[in-house]
Amino acid sequence: MIVELRTLLAVARHGTFSAAGDRLGLTQAAVSGHMRRLEEALGFALFDRTGRSATLNAAGLRTLARAEVLVAGFDALGEPTTDEEWGKPLQVGAIASVQATLVTRALVPFRQRFPNCRVHLAPGVSLHMMDRVEAGELDVAILIRPTFEPPQELEWIPLVREHYVLLAPQDVRGDDWQRLVLEQPFIRYNRSSFGGRQVERYLREHVPTLREWVEVDDIQAMVAMVEGGLGVAVVPLTETIVPLPTRVRAIPLGGEPIHREIGVLCRRVAVSDAVKGFVACLRDKSNCELSSSRALQE
Template sequence: MINELRTFIAVCRHGTFAAAGERIGLTQSAVSSQIRRLEETLGFEVFDRTGRSATLNAAGETTLARAEEICALCDRLGELPDDATNRGLLRIGAIASTQPTLMARALARLRQSHPLLRVHVSPGVSMRLMDDLDAGTIDAAVIIKPPFGILPDLAWQPLVREPYVLAVPADTPGKNWRTLIQAQPFLRYDRASFGGRMVERFLRHEALQVNDAVEVDEIPALIHLAAQGLGVALVPLGEAHLPLPAGVRTLTLGKSTFHREIGLLQRKARGNTPVVAQFAQCLRDAADKPKPARKPVRTR
């Protein structure tokens, strides 16, 4: 029954059986079968069907609200009861580059005020973590801001902006990023990721022709590939990637610089527990932490 309810919620959120199936990993016929089973169990239809289209009816609207409550309660079955010391389980998804930096500082603050709280951090790419949050398997996600719209029942909290730079092998001559990006083999940020889509849009906007060599989703891998002399890469330069390897240097993109925004995606206040709001505040504090001054570089 719970699977049918989750599928029903997905259809209502994404508009069609096909779109819901794509988001939750089911075929359109499997989604249709689950909705039929749900209606048979309930004893009434939740959609009015006309030809190939299905529209949520009045009974479906009432069922949707109840289904969301049931699924939310089901998701919390594994949590310990909350008490004055905030015992329980907080499930956070986070992209890899934030875990040793922003997340570590935020969790240090959270643990000081909630020492009995258990925290589980799930790694993943932004798209998958966004789907996990939508499915209710995590409570919040620290991800790259989606390049498309955010579902109306979710809220976005911006934290940091990271500028994209061109990572170049240290022994490759030249200072013109536009020339180098077209002349050297191009190490591409995976186009299936949010960050990679930003790179693709930038290349199209700037009308740049590149010679694709390697495509990978890990930013450290792109930087180290450049350090090995395999090509150049457009990468977001965040604190997790500093200091850079000795074999690589970076060039700023000047007026063409674009950024990736990292933030917290969570359910709107009515669907959150107090500890999620407290974690969000810890993230804000961690993002506002003054960065240490860089040591002056000696010049010859």
């Protein structure tokens, strides 16, 4: 019945038999068959059926809660019972700006607690890593919080908040960030990332035109370009770039400031002790907030 229970969870998660089938690679008829077999095995109906629609009834909702526990327990059968039995690497995805800082700090106590657990650390764009966690390819991902809610089966745990500022070469005069963006060549934060999309929306609201000439996905590279006099850039003040180079200055953005929240994304159920331990280490080693004012003082 595990297959049927998984199908029940998919129906509840995605809303319809058709959507669940698309997610599971099944036809709508196959999903309906799974639900009929489950109802026959249980001896009661799980859905109120009206025409082509089917809604979980009270018995179905009770069964759903128990099914989540049963499926999680089944998935956990193959997990190690002790740290020494942990054979496969912990698959961790992380955006580039946290690998040398937050992730490295968290790995120190994690290694002490799980000395026999290997870790595979992979870089990636936040959107792609979220998909990989959902698909089970990553155990944990440290990424920028999306503007939309993650899938229900994934849990979001906030870690760090970083504010955006305008970076300008030290010899470029003026503190009016909008005028500088209009007058200077603009180095854009890549729009394929969640952070780049935040900047794009903010600029559309506050700046009519840009002298954009390059789009970059690496924050440290953007700082180096500003230091080299190639233009100005809107970036988050992440740990990897503060204190800023002497030839670069940060200018607060006007209007309502924007920030990016960095956090952990992992599955809600069937989480191993190693995953829980790594998340705990991340939370312990994260800063509550890296604000613009604090970073500018360093």
